[in-house]
Amino acid sequence: MTVTDPAPSAPPPSDTAGAVADASLAGFGYQQELRRRMGRYASFAAGFSFISVLTTVFQFFALGYSFGGPRFFWTWPVVLLGQLLVAACFAELAARLPIAGAVYQWAGRLGTPAFGWYAGWIMVIGRIVVVAAAALALQVVLPAVWSGFQFVGGDPSPTSTTGAANAALLGLVLLALTTLLNVLDNRVLSAVNTVGVTAEIAGVVLIVTLLATHAERDPGITLHTGGEGGLITALLVGSFTAAYVLIGFESASEMSEETVNPRRTAPRTTLTALTSSGICGGLLLLGGLIAAPSLTDGRLATEGLSYVLTSTLGDGLGRVLLADVALAVCAATLAIQTSATRMLYSMARDGVLPRSRQLARVPRRTGMPGTAAAVVGVCAALLLLLNLASPQAFLAIGTTCIAMVYLAYAMVTGPMLVRRLRGEWPPPGDDERDELGRPLFSLGRWGLPVNVLAVGYGLFMTVNLSWPRAAVYDPEGGHWYFQWFTVLVLAATVATGAAYRRHRRRASGPAGSVPGPPARERDDRLRS
Template sequence: MTATAPPPSADATGPAGDSAALAGFGYSQELHRSMGRYASFAAGFSFISVLTTVFQFFAFGYSFGGGAFFWTWPAVLLGQLLVAACFAELAARYPISGAIYQWSTRLSRPTFGWFAGWIMVTGQIVVVAAAALALQVVLPAIWSGFQLVGGDPAPTTATGAANAAVLAGMLLALTTLVNVLDNRVLSAINRIGVTAEIIGAALIIVLLLTHSERGGGVTLRTGGEGGTIGALLVGAFAAAYVLIGFDSAGEMSEETRHPRRTAPRTILTALFAAGVLATLMVLGGLLAAPSLTDGRLATEGLAYVLTSSLGSGVGKALLVDVAVAIAVATLAIQTSATRMLFSMARDGVVPASRVLSRVSPRTGMPAAPAVTVGVAAAGLCLLNLASPEAFLAIGTTCIAMLYLAYAMVTGPMLVRRLRGGWSADPGVDETGRPLFSLGRWGLPINALALVYGLAMTVNLAWPRAAVYDPEGGHWYFQWFTALFLGATVLLGAVYRARRRPAEAPVAQPAPVP
């Protein structure tokens, strides 16, 4: 395996040229390269999935931040765009599956890169579980028959939490099957789902804004305890959870045609489009809510606004679109985690690497990683049976882990720049045009991206009792994020220390020259 591959010449186009470029990194073309620009965009957008995550966390954000939590959305979007700009540069230079692991390893040292990949794939598995649990927010609101467990369907109740685990298990069985079938089937479902989600999100925004009950002054009201700053720091959790996963376009690079040109642009466009739609949706929800004081907006969120303001028929029809978005998002996130696990297994740096690195020649899909991710996510969903607080603990844990993994890329990247090891002339893409580059803005953008990422990681992991254990008596939920992250690092350290020689990678990539 080599550190980097020379950018292809202008005439090295098509699948053969893309495969040859991948061979320059020391890998053979096993995954089927069938994705175009829209499919690459769909990979990033469906991971973010504004309908899934806004509906999932709107109530939480409003309950702590009040109407002012609206302003956390443009703030988080700006911070994430800084990170995405750095990732776009890396996607152009290193179009390889397992992006976070591969980028961190090549920018720093193999051990540091391994921990970045380990934290990222673990965080992705937790995100899969959190996305699947979101079905509980919409399905019972569409039809009471989806409340299979019986009782109160609210996710914060014992019966709602138990039903969420049941629905999530069913969804994960379906997404795991699709992740084993065929790359073309997976790509088609992503494209169709994202198209339906964009149309649905735009329609929801228009309908909410045309059914406004109040003016924009609602965005100046704060809620919760701890003052305005404290309320907004917690309210920002919603935006932080939504605006992640844009790196999925990079994860799918080995399945994308012309990835050096395509992936950088789809990373940025997926994040920007999702951020704008999410921000407008939150604003529309605040303006159209029948009441800000009856408590329903802080418990039922946007599902309550849709069915109350737009009527039961229209509201439930739109919720069906949301349910489809949740299913597609769960599928996309599982796919991203599968590619990360496959990439690490291909280098022989995880347990059972031989099995996890196998790709079906017929389907071009790594089946074993897909099953592993699906089973692990389903196991995490069972925590919901223990307590409703598990829902929030799982959600915030996955965000914190992904933010930390992102910082483990932007950090070494900044060090590389400061040491003068970042080339100002990266070469050309598959079409002969210059690779995506931040130029002279690279250093300040990189530095701000790292500071933002670390600050948000601390904010997410801070053990606030009012957030993670509001009822009291569950100290382990209050400290769940810190404990889970610590256990992940400890388990990884034990494995690295005790790894048998037979499990060692064939070759480790050297740092970027």
Template sequence: MTTLAPTHDPSLPPSGDDASLTEFGYRQELHRSLGRYASFAAGFSFISVLTTVFQFFAVGYSFGGPVFFWTWPAVLAGQLLVAACFAELAARYPISGAIYQWSSRLSTPSFGWFAGWIMVIGQTVVVAAAALALQMVMPPLWSGFQLLGGDPSPTSPTGAANAAVLGVLLLALTTLVNVVDNRVMSLVNRVGVTAEIVGAVLIAVLLLTHSERSPGITFHTGAAGQSGLLAALLTGSLTAAYVLIGFDSAGEMSEETHHPRRTSPRTILTALGAAGLLGGLLVLGGILAAPSLTDGRLASDGLSYVLTSSLGDGVGRVLLADVVIAVAVATLAIQTAACRMLFSMARDGVLPWSRTLAKVSPRTGMPAGPALVVGAFAAALLLLNFASPDAFLAIGTTCIVLLYLAYAMVTGPMLVRRLRGRYRGAAADGTDETGRPLFSLGRWGLPVNALALLYGLFMTVNLAWPRAAVYDPAGGHWYFRWFTVLFLAAVLATGAAYRWRRRTLALDETPQAPHPALPAPPA
């Protein structure tokens, strides 16, 4: 495996935003065409409240009952702490592959490599999980979308298999868009996010105006929370934890964004804030407008059941069509983020087939290799649904644990540098492209960073905890109960084996170009 030298060409004078890359030793290859709204759309569409709330509402309610609503503001507050740390870093390191780049510069290249490795595997799993969400909305929209016949519930054998088929078809489409052109991808993303925001606002308003009960019901666990309030909240938090991730995608797209030092920090925070507000209203509206909280349908069919039964079949189907758009755009955005992570790592020559994965088409401004790899691996993961319906939940939980761990591998080294006095994070560190001070947490940086790390580690353990009732409800499949832990161990072992093999081969090869030096954080 050869190590690539930096792609910076000193003969090309930097101009405007391109100077953000030349100082890090890279040249501008991706087309810089995204404005502020497109950057916001990148983060918002990854979160995609319509996709994920419709997909995992039933899971949260089935384990927490109405009280699971309160896990939403709790998780949102924790994620805002993480997002604030990321906003500081996005202003100082506006580079694709944000988690990998930030972790490498805050700690060591090896530690940063594992953060990037875990993140890109997690993102690929999220792509598969997002594509599965079509099963929650397309068969209720029209029975003809149940291509394999039988029970359309995603936890049934026929529903799980149909979800895999629909997901593979969607992945073929998103992979094509990710290869065609940067501007096409951005246009599809912006239009889709606009449709999703309008749809989410409309659904939330309609549900809240069709309430069957008062908000006080959210203080009750109901029959779903038989194991106690704390257990209901810890398990029910899976829904909010799954939804409120991916806000860092605005940072992933920094090399394609105009004025990234100024734009990306703000769009990271606004994307999470907007998604958090809309998602919370959707969860609350679903609980209040459900025809019944005890007939079992809310814990099995989720918001699709509430929409069609409370708002009428006609209005419900129109809104479900909007959710289908949101699912497609979310899958596209997540795949794009994973592609940028692969591209960024390959550009440094630290992945197999780096030269192919780092190749960018001068015409389209898109790295086609990563799009094909992510699409193929995500499609392969969907085949697990044919083996068992429980794979649906196992896949979804695994991906969020990986992302939470990767986030902690950024906030952790960041906190260590703050405590050692080697990271200021102050506005005095420099100015953005408009001459204004960089985004900074100021004196709040240390407490925010510490709380962000503690929250991230706590949620990682909480979500990975091998609860039999969550991961193996039917019993007899111990590997589903331990799926997240086993998958994480496999990811780390595979990464360690690759790096050991790479170092071993390097000893027998001719001298190579050194890995590009990583600039130190602000001292």
């Protein structure tokens, strides 16, 4: 899995490089509407913020530990390896198709317009659910920082009735702020993301160091049994933590139309964001396990890492670090909403969604698809209201969003594999260069085995996440709809999409069919 560069030549001026990127976008049938200002670190920040190990590890550590005990740690490297296979495939695509709405564009150009539409539709809905799930994570940390953040009732646990209601309230406030930032200039957006990522990396380093210096046991504890059920159940359900954390690495590709030198930058920052997040998250899990005051008092399975920090490091320092985690939650929610907005914008400018003209509108003053951002924010806010119905909605929302993302990923790696087997990928005569005149990222001879494993892994995890386990989704009983929530949402998403496409065909005739990405003649090289 290597990229071979020739001897470096003098890079073109930034304005020339930008003109090359803009011309490349025009070749795919699009005008440059978004503002191309993001550098390499900002591109990395887009992916790292979406993954946000501080947000997601703190949010789902308790779930993994409650089912798998200390041994759930080993699901982390397995999921990381699987996601690296997917990310490697995406890196090849990012270099050759640097277009916003990456999954939608890639699936449509590798497969058919209809197939790409469904992949994009599933990803849009999945991303909106991810936004809601990320916003709920504030409940895991803010009440532990200061009890005044618990506005509703007295029990801050996200699994309690009052904790669930308070989580919805905090999430609504956060979504209002992130929606505002997504309507403003992308320089503000990029600056907030960059600050958030820098603070998050510093926080991870500090937390891991402090937990290591307060270790109560050695890393061998990860080989011990514990949790609920047998080994297979522990690993399958325990993998939910890693599966939820290690998604969104393709956000760097979603921002390709706002990135300087996207053909060169996006593939590298995609892999870098995932690798660095995987290392940081693994160290956080290990630190929590070796530094926890107790592995048997039940608190690690309900309060997770927040309990470890405040109990081990003391209230003062623990709360300071939790405040950093809260900042990471805010940055993650912002990045995820931005990614969902770009996907919605990409589909809307192709005219394949209801109210496409309004959703695709980009005011010259801001260079931001503000209407699309507002729609994502409102839809995510409506999902938060489910948390008022039952605390179990927290887990149902979280696992549903990652199942949909995994399915959408497989809808890219699947047709990519078909093209490899036909000898159509990489495209014959694949001699394109990036903006600096260097060869594009390529898997070379590793392409086929990596692609095969990526497809198998993606489909397996989709089934694992969607499986209606009563012990996971409806432990108290009486809420069959939560047990089947992921399956129902997936089915409803596909059915709604099919109904819309059928309505459009009937209303407008053949001309009203959902066309998919324009300039498809440029993609004939993928078929010849």
